Amino acid sequence: xxxxxxxxxxxxxxxxxxxxxxxxxxxxxxxxxxxxxxxxxxxxxxxxxxxxxxxxxxxxxxxxxxxxxxxxxxxxxxxxxxxxxxxxxxxxxxxxxxxxxxxxxxxxxxxxxxxxxxxxxxxxxxxxxxxxxxxxxxxxxxxxxxxxxxxxxxxxxxxxxxxxxxxxxxxxxxxxxxxxxxxxxxxxxxxxxxxxxxxxxxxxxxxxxxxxxxxxxxxxxxxxxxxxxxxxxxxxxxxxxxxxxxxxxxxxxxxxxxxxxxxxxxxxxxxxxxxxxxxxxxxx
Numbered sequence: 001x002x003x004x005x006x007x008x009x010x011x012x013x014x015x016x017x018x019x020x021x022x023x024x025x026x027x028x029x030x031x032x033x034x035x036x037x038x039x040x041x042x043x044x045x046x047x048x049x050x051x052x053x054x055x056x057x058x059x060x061x062x063x064x065x066x067x068x069x070x071x072x073x074x075x076x077x078x079x080x081x082x083x084x085x086x087x088x089x090x091x092x093x094x095x096x097x098x099x100x101x102x103x104x105x106x107x108x109x110x111x112x113x114x115x116x117x118x119x120x121x122x123x124x125x126x127x128x129x130x131x132x133x134x135x136x137x138x139x140x141x142x143x144x145x146x147x148x149x150x151x152x153x154x155x156x157x158x159x160x161x162x163x164x165x166x167x168x169x170x171x172x173x174x175x176x177x178x179x180x181x182x183x184x185x186x187x188x189x190x191x192x193x194x195x196x197x198x199x200x201x202x203x204x205x206x207x208x209x210x211x212x213x214x215x216x217x218x219x220x221x222x223x224x225x226x227x228x229x230x231x232x233x234x235x236x237x238x239x240x241x242x243x244x245x246x247x248x249x250x251x252x253x254x255x256x257x258x259x260x261x262x263x264x265x266x267x268x269x270x271x272x273x274x275x276x277x278x279x280x281x282x283x284x
Contacts, residue, residue, distance in 0.1 A: 006094040010106050016115040019096050019106070021130075027090070028136035032143065037089050042082040045075060046111065046129060047144050050137055051265060053231065055129040058117065076108070083107040141278065190227045192244035197225065206252035208259075208273045213252070225250045228259060228269065 010019050031037040038046070048062050049055055059073040084107075087095065098106035108114060112127040137143050197204040204225035205212045213221030228249045229242070242248065249269045251259070259267040 005092045007097065008094050009097045010109050016113060017109065018113045019109050021094070021110065021132075023086075023090070023110075023132060025132050025135045025139065028130075028133050029139055031086060031089055032133075032136055032140060034089070037085040038082065039085070041074070041078050042085075045078050045082070046133065046137070049112075049127060049129045050134060050144065053266075053268075055134050056126060058124040058126050060124055079111065080107040083110045086110055138274070186242070189242050189244050189248060193227045193248040193250060194223065194225060196245055197250045198223075204250045206255050207249045208251055208255040208269050209276050211252040211255075226253055226256045227251075228256055230269070 008019050008021075010017055012018075032043075032046075048066060049057055052062070059075040062075070063070060063073050087110075096106040096109050098104040098109075108127060111130060111133055113130060114125055114127050117124045117126055194204050197207075203212065203214055204223060206225070213224040215221075217224075228251045230247050230249060231240075251269070255269075255272060259269065259272055261267075
């Protein structure tokens, strides 16, 4: 590299590694739309991390989720090539020195922030997609819609459903015994979430689509709403403290089913709300 530009050094604070970059959201947006910068594998990578909770994951977790039959991880190589593309696009206006090894260039720290999963630096290394990259992705209509990562779900294709010709109804009602694990939910957390919604809106309405049960069903729907855990209890490691203001959302029955429709990934309420708005624009 002939001109490496400004010399930046990877920083560590509170166990997290990061670097302050002067790449704007608009520049990220331009690069995301440029196939010579974000080539196919690089786009797959950032979308995979975008779809994770808080846009955070280890490369192993992503590989297990999307490519369970593959050994190892290609992401170090992909992020190195991507970063070289980014630096070239930005005319090499800076470079980042790795704080782990003096003089060595850091590549992952351009699109990500990172930290070890434990304090002894013996666990897996976690990558979190930069906030500016997330904002840029969300500014591009349909950037992830219909992408293979987004489509990875358990929904059966329509063609498969249509192949069943129903001649007569099947019998139902036989008693079967099921053994399962049930996760405790505290009524006071639900009540607090509904109380917060009433304080904000006057009565509980769906935070994704705005559906108002009382407005549609009258007194029958008064104070009716479902309460959604942003981080599903089955994903938690044992009992956890729940903050109704930040960990719970009020959702209508339909939206609650939609955020959980893909059993591999719980959709965020924000993303579901954006999907609803995008669909409304298409139907207008």
